[in-house]
Amino acid sequence: MIIAAIEAGGTKFVLGIYRADCLGDKAPELLARSTVPTTSPEETLSLSAGFFEAEAEKHGKAEALGIGSFGPVELQISSPEWGWITATPKPGWRNTDIAGWFRRRLALPVAFDTDVNAAACGEHLWGRARGVDNFVYITVGTGIGGGLFCGGNLVHGLAHPELGHILSKRFPDDSFEGICPYHGDCLEGLASGPAIANRWGIKAEDLPEGHPAWDLEARILARAFATYALVASPELIILGGGVGLRPGLAEKVSLLVGKELAGYIPAMTRPGRLEGFVARPSLGGEAGLAGSAALALRLCTE
């Protein structure tokens, strides 16, 4: 089965053509890949469609297209704005119909979700969360965002989770005011890459091992992850993103989540239970694109 996928980012659109097992058991094979810079919607969408049309000549027409997009996006199927990028500050992109545009141009069924929900789907189908029906996928980088699976399905609800914007209790040794333009010291305002750079005056990637920044980062993330555990009871938290992939960080946060829970959830605080509770994604750099393919595959097989 041929599947088309787009990881629609604020700086570039990553495009892929996959050959996928229709049962989804095996990781899909990437047949072709390209990128298009995110300039104006007209240009970026047209160039992207051109890639898929050219590839269809070689591999046959795709069965479906999956799009994991930067946001905010409208996901409510009943809304006339379903498949749109809505209130983005990105010039020219506000209220842009993405999913509908590709559906009409390529005459394909289109699955559309947030970039992090797509990545979560990919990890569930082919990666670290295979067989795990309740988990969080979170990316800590330029921003903090995540997807939630409950009972084997992506959670949408009223809109979609916005895991990066919760307001946790502050640590007494931390008086940084935070940089989120909406909430100040929410998780993203305190622990994203730009927050780290702002707080310490050094970029996260340049902060050495052993710098107090990493201890504080781990504590802030652990407190937020404890909140996710208390609200949604995940079995696993997958931590990705430029900051999240820092070697050793997932392991450190795993241990600290137990400290935050202070023995309250017996199933979580049994000896050894939190080992691996926070883990790195297994799809690596192509998680977003493969995840978009996973969205499309779910659409075909549902």
Added chain:
Amino acid sequence: MIIAAIEAGGTKFVLGIYRADCLGDKAPELLARSTVPTTSPEETLSLSAGFFEAEAEKHGKAEALGIGSFGPVELQISSPEWGWITATPKPGWRNTDIAGWFRRRLALPVAFDTDVNAAACGEHLWGRARGVDNFVYITVGTGIGGGLFCGGNLVHGLAHPELGHILSKRFPDDSFEGICPYHGDCLEGLASGPAIANRWGIKAEDLPEGHPAWDLEARILARAFATYALVASPELIILGGGVGLRPGLAEKVSLLVGKELAGYIPAMTRPGRLEGFVARPSLGGEAGLAGSAALALRLCTE
């Protein structure tokens, strides 16, 4: 269809026999009801079983028994302790097999869950959350606990949600240290009935309308509910319990949730959208017992 139900509380077991529509469309009819004090497990369980045996003579044998229990409880089906009350401080009740005991004694299939999950099930099947597939049910009283529905199903995951124990950012005008023995100033430590009494020196039920306690209570709850919205994206939060049912509180919290989100979730912050976002339960005083019946009915029809 005849259904047996137990609301297993720390001070009493409420017992009920219902006649229920097997499709679950109509609210069930309560045929008989009794209560048994929670003394020793031997006595309380035996007296409860006796009630069901006597009622079976009159109405015929029940098809299933649903139990909504005080906790902590073990809900993992694969665990040998499934259906037990585990690490409770209640004398004599630690590691007590409840579900298995009734299954053997009454020779019935038994559905077992937390008291709040049972109440959430009842509200989903017959109450306020009918047709709402993503919602939170939360009770604010002696403690704070809740259940989470995502995609039409109760969320269990690793254990079950413990909504009352999240640590939110403190309000600057509030320096109360909190009373939770595990976490100090978690939600339960700051906003449960005993926390209110401890903070103001007056019992919650005696605090008059207009007392600053209610403004602070609403803000604390709204911040926690905003966290639930950001993590699990519910369409509705049902607020019950002795404190939660205070007239006007749900409406006040609804409005404040929008303030906490600060415009971040467009689907939630559209004008009017948060009206009724936090609402009172509709099953009233029998929510716990009816919810336990709902658990049993789900078991029969799944």
